[in-house]
Amino acid sequence: MWDFNRLKKCNGIYSGWRYGLVLGGTAIAVMWIVSGGIKLHNIWMFLDSVMQFNLLPHWMLGPFSVALPIAEMMIGCGLFLGAISLVFRRCMGVGRPLFWATLGLGMGFLGVFSCAMAIAIYKGLSVLCGCFGGTDLVGWGSIARNGVLIGGHFLVGWCGFVGQQESL
Amino acid sequence: MQLNHKWVWIIGLSILGVSIGIGLVGWRYLTAELPQDTLQDTVIKQRLLSTYIPMETGVGQVDVAQAYLLHRYQLAIFVDARVDYAHQRLRIPSSIRLHPKEYFFLKHRLRPYDKTQLIVVYCHSIQCPLSTQLAEAMRQDGFVSVYVMHEGLKEWFKRKFPVESDYVGL
Numbered sequence: 001m002w003d004f005n006r007l008k009k010c011n012g013i014y015s016g017w018r019y020g021l022v023l024g025g026t027a028i029a030v031m032w033i034v035s036g037g038i039k040l041h042n043i044w045m046f047l048d049s050v051m052q053f054n055l056l057p058h059w060m061l062g063p064f065s066v067a068l069p070i071a072e073m074m075i076g077c078g079l080f081l082g083a084i085s086l087v088f089r090r091c092m093g094v095g096r097p098l099f100w101a102t103l104g105l106g107m108g109f110l111g112v113f114s115c116a117m118a119i120a121i122y123k124g125l126s127v128l129c130g131c132f133g134g135t136d137l138v139g140w141g142s143i144a145r146n147g148v149l150i151g152g153h154f155l156v157g158w159c160g161f162v163g164q165q166e167s168l
Numbered sequence: 169m170q171l172n173h174k175w176v177w178i179i180g181l182s183i184l185g186v187s188i189g190i191g192l193v194g195w196r197y198l199t200a201e202l203p204q205d206t207l208q209d210t211v212i213k214q215r216l217l218s219t220y221i222p223m224e225t226g227v228g229q230v231d232v233a234q235a236y237l238l239h240r241y242q243l244a245i246f247v248d249a250r251v252d253y254a255h256q257r258l259r260i261p262s263s264i265r266l267h268p269k270e271y272f273f274l275k276h277r278l279r280p281y282d283k284t285q286l287i288v289v290y291c292h293s294i295q296c297p298l299s300t301q302l303a304e305a306m307r308q309d310g311f312v313s314v315y316v317m318h319e320g321l322k323e324w325f326k327r328k329f330p331v332e333s334d335y336v337g338l
Contacts (some may be wrong), residue, residue, distance in 0.1 A: 043198070048237075062199065067191025074183045097175035105180050126330060128236075137328040 018087050020159030025083030025099075028152055032076030032106060035132050039069035049130030053116055054123075072109070078102035083156070086163045099160055107153045114146045228315050235288050235317040236329050244286040244315070245278075247306075249298035256334040260290065260324060268301040275309065286313045293320040 039046045047065040050056065056064055079102040085095020113131075117138045120127045127138045136142070230238070238244040239260060246263035248255045255265040264277050281287075287306065291299035303314045317324070325331055 045233075062195040063188070063191040065191075066194035066198065067187045070190045070194070071183060071187035074187060078179070078183065094175075097172060097179050101176045101180035101183065104176070105183060128233075139328060 017159040017162040021083045021087050021156065021163060024152065024156040024159060025079055028106065028149075028156055029076040029080035029083070031149070032072045032079065034076075036069040036072030036076065038132055039072070039130065040066075043069075045128075046130050049128045052125065052127040053120055054125065055116055055119065071105070075102045075106050075109070079106065079156075083160070086160055100157075103153055103157050103160070107150055110146045110150050110153070114143050117143050117146070229318045230288060230315045232317060232319045232323045232327055232329070235290070235315075235324070236327075238286065238288060239329075244288045245281055247278075247287055247289045247302065248321075249289055249291045249296075249302040250321075254292065258321065258325065258331050258333050260321065261330055261332045263290075266302060268298055268305055271302065271305045271309075278306075278311075283310045284312055286315070287311055288315050288317050290317040290324070291320050293322040294318055296320055 043065060046069070047061060050061055050065050078098050082095050082099025082102055085091050086099055117129075120138050121140065121143075125138075129136050129138045129142050131142060131145075235244075235246075239246060246260045248259050248263045248265045249268060250265070251267055252265060255263075259265070266274055266277060287303075289299045289303045289306070291297075299316045299318070299320070303316045306314045321331075
């Protein structure tokens with residue numbers, strides 16, 4: 001079993017998971033907010049990308065291309081607030097579920113994006129990724145990047161888990 | 169304090185619900201002034217192009233992403249300003265080769281096209297002056313909408329946009 005006390009007592013202060021949560025959580029939160037913001041800013045470009053994936057029925061394309069960036073920005077904001085709440089032990093009643101819900105949603109989104117990309121690659125489609133407003137074509141590199149981001153979410157989640165153990 | 173899993177689900181589903189709600193309302197707002205068949209590809213294409221691609225006449229520049237959209241929707245003629253062997257080796261699909269020094273000998277290659285046709289000229293990379301020279305020559309010859317893809321084929325290839333080659337294996 002993991003001995004969380006050893007991590008918690010690093011240098012005599014509760015530092016490890018806090019830095020992980022603040023830095024990692026903020027980085028991932030900023031990533032989601034920027035990603036959603038760019039997609040909203042370039043909404044027609046993003047809509048075009050979604051169309052090219054050929055996975056959604058036509059009636060869903062428009063609302064989806066608006067809803068997804070909004071959800072991403074909400075995930076970013078929620079993750080940041082949740083991480084801050086865990087670190088500073090404020091509003092924990094809302095902060096903790098907010099943290100885990102947004103973290104789970106973030107990982108779920110990345111998983112779904114990766115599946116969509118894998119299907120596009122399998123079908124041999126030349127699709128603009130639409131990731132971070134970029135204009136690169138979808139490829140295995142995009143899926144690998146999503147894998148790295150999911151790993152980042154796991155790390156932040158682990159820091160949150162350690163912090164949660166302390167607050168019990 | 170134990171984590172209440174019920175609240176994790178409630179918050180997660182609320183985020184999804186609110187996003188979907190904003191998506192539905194936002195999409196109605198975005199398409200309020202468009203025709204009812206707003207989900208037709210053509211309408212989306214028109215909006216996309218009018219938002220991202222300059223359609224005014226003259227000599228201008230387009231970046232690789234804009235050029236890709238023009239290429240994908242077959243809205244522009246692509247002209248390769250490089251030399252013949254480079255064109256044979258790697259080019260944007262269905263592009264026409266026309267080196268600026270050979271322009272007055274080979275301009276018949278553009279004869280099938282209208283002078284108002286949108287044209288995108290490209291060269292190897294951003295340092296290459298040939299595309300600008302060719303665009304200027306074409307403008308003087310009467311073509312009114314000539315755009316230079318200033319980042320060149322190098323950036324196009326780097327972004328993994330479609331290319332073709334006369335050589336097997338490239």
